[in-house]
Amino acid sequence: MVYSLVFITTLMATILYAFYLWLIPKPIPGIPYNRDSTHRPLGDALDMLREVSITSEFNLWCAKQVDKLNSPICQVFVNPFSKPWVLLADFAESQDIMLRRKEFDRSKFISGGMAPLGHFQSTLPTDDTWREARLWTQDLMTPTFLNNFAGPAAYSSVGELIRLWKTKARLAQGRSFSAATDLNNVSTDTMLQFTFGDHFPHASQREQIDRISSLDPATLSIGDENRAIEFPEAPVDTYITATHEGTDYVEKAVNSWISELTMWWVTKTPRYKRVMATKNRVIREQIEISLRNVRRGAVRTGVDHMVSREIALAEKHGRSPKYGGQKFRDEVFGLTLAGLHTTSAALGWIVKFLAENQDVQSRLRSELRSAYGKAVEERREPKFEELNHPRHPYLEAVVEEALRCHSTTVTREAVTDTELLGHHIPKGTVVFCVSNGPGFYKPALPVNDSKRSPTSKAAAKPKAWDESRDLSAFYPDRWLVQKSSNEKTGETRLEFDGNSGPQLIFGAGPRGCFGRRLAYIEMRILTALTVWNFQFLQTPKELSSHAATDGISHRATQCYVRLEEM
Numbered sequence: 061m062v063y064s065l066v067f068i069t070t071l072m073a074t075i076l077y078a079f080y081l082w083l084i085p086k087p088i089p090g091i092p093y094n095r096d097s098t099h100r101p102l103g104d105a106l107d108m109l110r111e112v113s114i115t116s117e118f119n120l121w122c123a124k125q126v127d128k129l130n131s132p133i134c135q136v137f138v139n140p141f142s143k144p145w146v147l148l149a150d151f152a153e154s155q156d157i158m159l160r161r162k163e164f165d166r167s168k169f170i171s172g173g174m175a176p177l178g179h180f181q182s183t184l185p186t187d188d189t190w191r192e193a194r195l196w197t198q199d200l201m202t203p204t205f206l207n208n209f210a211g212p213a214a215y216s217s218v219g220e221l222i223r224l225w226k227t228k229a230r231l232a233q234g235r236s237f238s239a240a241t242d243l244n245n246v247s248t249d250t251m252l253q254f255t256f257g258d259h260f261p262h263a264s265q266r267e268q269i270d271r272i273s274s275l276d277p278a279t280l281s282i283g284d285e286n287r288a289i290e291f292p293e294a295p296v297d298t299y300i301t302a303t304h305e306g307t308d309y310v311e312k313a314v315n316s317w318i319s320e321l322t323m324w325w326v327t328k329t330p331r332y333k334r335v336m337a338t339k340n341r342v343i344r345e346q347i348e349i350s351l352r353n354v355r356r357g358a359v360r361t362g363v364d365h366m367v368s369r370e371i372a373l374a375e376k377h378g379r380s381p382k383y384g385g386q387k388f389r390d391e392v393f394g395l396t397l398a399g400l401h402t403t404s405a406a407l408g409w410i411v412k413f414l415a416e417n418q419d420v421q422s423r424l425r426s427e428l429r430s431a432y433g434k435a436v437e438e439r440r441e442p443k444f445e446e447l448n449h450p451r452h453p454y455l456e457a458v459v460e461e462a463l464r465c466h467s468t469t470v471t472r473e474a475v476t477d478t479e480l481l482g483h484h485i486p487k488g489t490v491v492f493c494v495s496n497g498p499g500f501y502k503p504a505l506p507v508n509d510s511k512r513s514p515t516s517k518a519a520a521k522p523k524a525w526d527e528s529r530d531l532s533a534f535y536p537d538r539w540l541v542q543k544s545s546n547e548k549t550g551e552t553r554l555e556f557d558g559n560s561g562p563q564l565i566f567g568a569g570p571r572g573c574f575g576r577r578l579a580y581i582e583m584r585i586l587t588a589l590t591v592w593n594f595q596f597l598q599t600p601k602e603l604s605s606h607a608a609t610d611g612i613s614h615r616a617t618q619c620y621v622r623l624e625e626m
């Protein structure tokens with residue numbers, strides 16, 4: 061009896077111990093990690109959750125782990141029962157895996173969160189379905205489409221924002237107001253124009269302009285100067301709401317610890333079903349319109365181009381066209397989602413930095429006024445064509461620096477067993493390319509060059525930032541270089557150099573951001589035209605925090621403006 065009790069107890073203890081051993085994280089040999097985490101079944105998860113529940117900044121937590129472990133490559137154990145996540149804090153190697161290494165592909169870290177919204181290029185591995193989606197969209201980032209259609213659309217959306225802000229600035233009487241929704245709306249309208257053009261009868265900003273213009277100023281409470289005025293918002297069309305709700309679902313899933321369960325739950329809600337039904341209905345109607353346009357040779361909008369491409373592909377391969385299918389509709393929706401939240405988050409940082417750096421703002425305004433003297437003379441704003449070509453170096457530098465200062469982490473997944481900085485990386489491991497730590501916001505960590513991959517060794521070493529300049533500060537000049545403009549006289553001029561130093565805001569390589577050219581156009585136009593029309597005054601410190609949330613993009617939690625019309 062006693063023997064069997066001892067036997068049962070020992071067996072139970074052994075089973076429990078085996079279960080514990082199965083649960084606790086299994087580090088990848090040789091890659092530094094937090095030792096305490098390997099004694100806890102949940103590894104670093106609780107630590108991460110504790111901090112991220114307060115800061116909402118997962119990227120910041122990652123950068124802190126790199127600092128703690130003081131290594132350009134380290135690992136954390138966040139997802140129970142799955143492989144460690146590898147944090148890579150070295151620009152050259154990050155760029156190498158994105159640009160050159162076939163052993164790494166799009167990871168499911170963020171794209172998995174988009175899965176309930178359909179299968180579009182952002183969510184797909186680099187397979188034939190992704191290649192097909194790329195073929196459909198290949199005309200949309202050409203200079204012809206950007207200069208003749210998408211760019212002017214962005215210019216007109218920004219024009220509406222200027223109208224709205226002029227009215228709001230007058231009503232606000234020097235007080236701050238939130239810019240977050242307005243910037244979301246400007247990006248939404250740009251993306252709607254980009255995909256559907258004028259075939260889609262709704263926009264976000266027009267409704268807001270009408271609402272604010274007809275507002276009785278007496279209904280606004282101009283309170284304490286440290287608080288923001290709250291303007292009412294007009295309701296928008298259901299498809300526009302669907303695009304915003306779509307991004308909200310992605311944010312929810314990405315920020316959830318149990319993202320697969322969250323996604324499953326999301327898809328069961330009536331709201332989700334409504335969003336998807338609206339999306340499918342509107343896109344189906346738009347494809348029908350585009351089909352008619354293509355047939356009469358009037359290809360203008362993004363969807364017109366996609367339909368036209370698909371007809372050509374179907375003819376080439378002797379098959380029926382797929383523009384009536386779900387994948388095609390998903391791709392249209394996916395493009396809008398990919399370009400909306402990301403761009404509006406970036407615009408939010410730009411306006412914050414302009415207000416906080418009055419010297420930069422004044423220099424930009426005065427450089428723009430002398431570059432576009434004809435516009436000043438004719439008492440008008442610079443036109444799209446003027447802003448688009450030639451580009452203004454300081455304008456480009458201001459935009460790029462705002463992007464650098466609030467970067468997001470790009471990930472890749474090992475699709476086969478491989479190596480990174482001399483360490484074995486098992487297939488399925490997710491690598492986070494940390495772009496808000498060493499090499500980006502502080503001096504780079506030393507790396508043994510002999511451990512780099514063969515492709516990294518063979519490539520030219522990317523430029524590092526000049527560490528004598530405070531890398532955590534907003535300093536657009538770091539993107540400018542002196543170039544000879546006249547060899548005979550030795551005259552030089554400042555030029556923008558996008559490769560001045562590490563930057564990974566758009567990722568890189570074949571899976572880098574598809575829409576970056578459009579995003580730059582929108583950011584340059586908005587920066588130039590807002591600075592032309594307004595002085596961004598410093599907002600009170602209660603409304604000026606740099607806290608952010610991480611999801612699809614790294615978004616400021618407080619995005620307020622205080623405007624004085626120029």
Ligand code: HEM
Binds near residue numbers: 158181568569571
């Ligand atoms: C400032 C604005 C933007 C930022 C910061 C941004 C950032 C990114 C990042 C980090 C990625 C992943 C890159 C990688 O994994 O290497 C990405 C992918 C993508 N972006 Fe953007 N993006 C922006 C604007 C846009 C716009 C305007 C569009 C649409 C026209 C767009 C369309 C896409 C698409 C389709 C992908 C997926 C590409 C693929 O998976 O092959 N993005 N973007």
